[in-house]
Amino acid sequence: MSKTHPSHDAPQGKRLGLLAQFAGPEELVAAAEKATDAGYQRVEAFSPFPVLGIDExxxxxxxxxxYVVLMLGLSGMCIALLMQCYMNGMEFPGAPWGLSGYDFLISGKPSFSIPAFIPVTFEVIILLSAFGAFFGMILLNGLPKLSNPLFRSERFAAATDDGFFLFVEASDPKFAEAETEAFLSSLGGSGIEGIDEPVTGHAVPGFLYLVGAAVATLALLPPMYLWATSGTTSTVPRISFFKDMENQPKVKPQTTFALFKDGRGMRVAVPGTVARGGLKDDAKLYFGYEPEDGFVGGPRRIEAMLASYSVQPVADGPDADGADSATPPAADQPKEENWVTEFPVKVTKELMERGQQRFNIHCAVCHGLDGGGMGLVTKRALELEQGTWTQPTSVHAESVVEQPVGKLFNTISNGVRKMPGYKEHIAVEDRWAIVLYLRAIQRSQLATADDLPKDKLIELSNLN
Ligand code: HEC
Known part of the structure; x- marks a missing residue:
């Protein structure tokens, strides 16, 4: 048995185990199998590449x-749910030390709501599971380790090249120096070698610990100083490392700003501001009526509105409302004869189909698919007999049939009496499409014999 430790002749510590080399992977597997069969439990194999069957x-x-990963994942789930429950879900009035959570009401939704908590919960589960897998693997493998005692065997370097080794640990209950050595050589092991715990005798000098502690403490001082001074009420300007990041030349909306006469940082839009795409310069198309003098869409309309608002110069006092070019001022409601009677969009089959589809989505709930006024919502409301429901007007009523298209358009846009307006939901083109479809279903109820094609008429008269 060779006991050479050529790297140094330092005194050796406790015996850690016996290392034996084998000729090839098959020999290694066979030896490992025999060793474990013989009752050895703490046996480790080393090979330059993964050897099939060695694990078994x-x-x-x-x-x-x-199991480590599972436990951490489950803890992640509990932590995330508790955290969100505390932050969003529940208030505990009277909890000590201000430890009450916060009952976060968003759009009347339940504040403790598992579906809403799933994304965060999922993320935390993944995070902790990944930590568990990563750090668990490292710790279970006994890492990090600066050096392995086996590295001191010169032969063992071949383990990354062409050497196949079996190492029986001295901590194995069956380990007995002489017998184990004999057993390993009976398995065909060569160069059997005892591996000892290294005893270097070179301890770190004590004063270095002191120096290290002092440096670490001193290193904490600058950040602590910065932290302490960043929130002080001192009149001396605070210290900042990144001056242009902490003090950016910008206007904060809720603070004063000396540039303007009224001292406000937050400004209302300049009167007459038109949002991009918000220039409604075709009154017929956007509002459904022929403009009168003094009231038009587009720039002239805005001028007229500004005049009627008597806007004050900004610096002298509170500003007038921002002009909303979408809603005509109430005084500007058109006269009856100004309603548009012709469609301002091109009437096509596609428009009609679109209109039908939009009507069935937006209007049929109340007015019914045939426009007669018995939609599902209406039926249900009548069933409940609450007495507060206004029955939708039938679109076949004479008062509606007689209306010019512009007026119908206006009803859809701004509503009428009890019916709400739908201009926020339905685009301009789609509103015209619905008007077109309204015209079609009105026609369907008022059809006369003249509306039928000739061949159908003949067919009908033959039936009688
Ligand atoms: C929430 C239910 C509801 C919806 C949705 C609804 N309406 Fe109405 N509609 C009503 C009611 C109610 C009235 C009668 C209002 C009144 O007399 O106070 C009415 C009246 C009308 C009138 C008659 C207006 C007049 O001058 O008498 C028309 C036309 C009309 N609706 C068209 C539509 C169209 C087109 C849509 C789809 C964009 C629509 N409605 C969607 C409830 C609804």
Missing amino acids: ALKNPRTILP
Whole structure:
């Protein structure tokens, strides 16, 4: 048995185990199998590449890593749910030390709501599971380790090249120096070698610990100083490392700003501001009526509105409302004869189909698919007999049939009496499409014999 430790002749510590080299992978697997069969439990194999069957031969117990990951994942779930419950879900009035959570009401939704908590919960589960897998693997493998005692065997360097080794640990209950050595050589092991715990005798000098502690403490001082001074009420300007980041030349909306006469940082839009795409310069198309003098869409309309608002110069006092070019001022409601009677969009089959589809989505709930006024909502409301429901007007009523298209358009846009307006939901083109479809279903109820094609008429008269 060779006991050469050529790297140094320092005194050796406790015996850690016996290392034996084998000729090839098959020999290694066979030896490992025999060793574990013989009752050795703490046997480790080393090879330059993964050897098929070695895991089974070594009879290594399964790793507990999956359970570690599972436990951390479950903890992640609990932490995330509790955290969100505390932050969004529940208030505990009278909780000590201000430890009450916060009952966060958003759009009347339940504040403790599992569906809303799922994304965060999922993320935390993944985070902790990944930590568990990563750090668990490292710790279970006994890492990090600066050096492995096996590296001091010169032969062992071949383990990354062409050497196949079996190492029986001295902590194995069956380990007995002489017998184990004999057993390993009976398995065909060569160069059997005892591996000892290294005893270097070179301890870190004590004063270095002191120096290290002092440096670490001193290193904490600058950040602590910055932290302490960043929130002080001192009149001396605070210290900042990144001056242009902490003090950016910008206007904060809720603070004063000396540039303007009224001292406000937040400005209302300049009167007459038109949002991009908000220039409604075709009154017929956007409002459904022929403009009168003094009231037009587009720039002239805005001028007229500004005049009627008598806007004050900004610096002298509160500003007038921002002009909303979408809603005509109430005084500007058109006269009856100004309603548009012709469609301002091109009437096509596609428009009609679009109109039908939009009507069935937006209007049929109340007015019914035939426009007669018995939509599902209406039926249900009548069933409930609450007495507060206004029955939708039938679109076949004479008062509606007689209306010019512009007026119908206006009803859809701004509503009428009890019916709400739908201009926020339905685009301009689609509103015209619905008007077109309204015209079609009105026609369907008022059709006369003249509306039928000739051949159909003949067919009908033959029936009688
Ligand atoms: C929430 C239910 C509801 C919806 C949705 C609804 N309406 Fe109405 N509509 C009404 C009611 C109610 C009236 C009668 C209002 C009144 O007399 O106070 C009415 C009246 C009308 C009138 C008659 C207006 C007049 O001058 O008498 C028309 C035309 C009309 N609706 C068209 C539509 C169109 C087109 C849509 C789809 C864009 C629509 N409605 C969507 C409830 C609804």
